[in-house]
Amino acid sequence: MSLHPALEPVSALLGVWSGPGRGEYPTLDSFEYTEEVTFTDIGKPFLVYSQRTWAPDGRPLHVETGYFRVPGDGTVEFVLAQPTGQTELAEGTLSLEASGFSVELRSRVVNAPTAKTVDATARTLRLEGDRLTTTFAMAAVGVPMTDHLASVLTRQVG
Template identity: 55%
Template sequence: MDLHPALEPLAPLVGTWEGAGEGEYPTIKNFDYIEEISFTNIGKPFLEYRQRTWNAENALMHVETGYLRVPAPDTVEFVLALPTGQVELCEGRLEVAKDEIRLFLEGRILNTSTAKQVDATSRSYALLGDALKTSFDMAAVNHPLQRHLTSNLSRAEQSSERITSVP
């Protein structure tokens, strides 16, 4: 299926990526995770996005889904739904250079009334050659914007059907 012309700069990002990540926040213990994300072309002027994470015992951790939009050549929008009770509406810039694609996004958050309070987020995705590096900062539970997640991913042949166990 042809990629919509607006998505041409993001063509190298399309596919499935997997690797390891680390999590931190002042209120919790540091943790490691395994991550798989996919950006899928469905012929529309946006990419479908899915993320899943697992711990070392293969138990599912955080998951999220959404859409990556490119309304202008240097502008990206990321619309995300999180099962922890947030919707995240990110906007930012797209930088494309030889062998380098970088996305920098700031997120506005809506929390359900029972969710842990997240006030703002900041995401970055850097595709450097064959390596996709991601970072996620958040202002949450009364703490200012700071790092929660960092991951280093590489291209996967196809989406894994990982067996998950109940933690």
């Protein structure tokens, strides 16, 4: 199976990434976590994405899954589903750089009737060699767009 040509600019994402993260939000106490992200190629014009996090004591915190699409013209689409009752359609731009790339995404969010209200999210992914830095901001539960999560992940070998 060969990688779809549309995915060539982001092919360095393929694999498993993990590392530490830190979270904060006006309605929460600050916290630390460990994050694992996997990007998988299945021969189609998108990468399958899965993410999960754990507290320092090993308790599971969050998971999400979706698809990372590169339709062309420097655009990226990230389609995500979360068990907390939200779906996100994040759209943005891909900026190629000498040592990797960066992606800036803004999303539209749909909330299930029983979910906490999330109005919008913003994500960044910055890849430099074998280091993937992520940030996540959200407007939720009456709070305007505010930084929430940041992680520094390294490629896992093996």
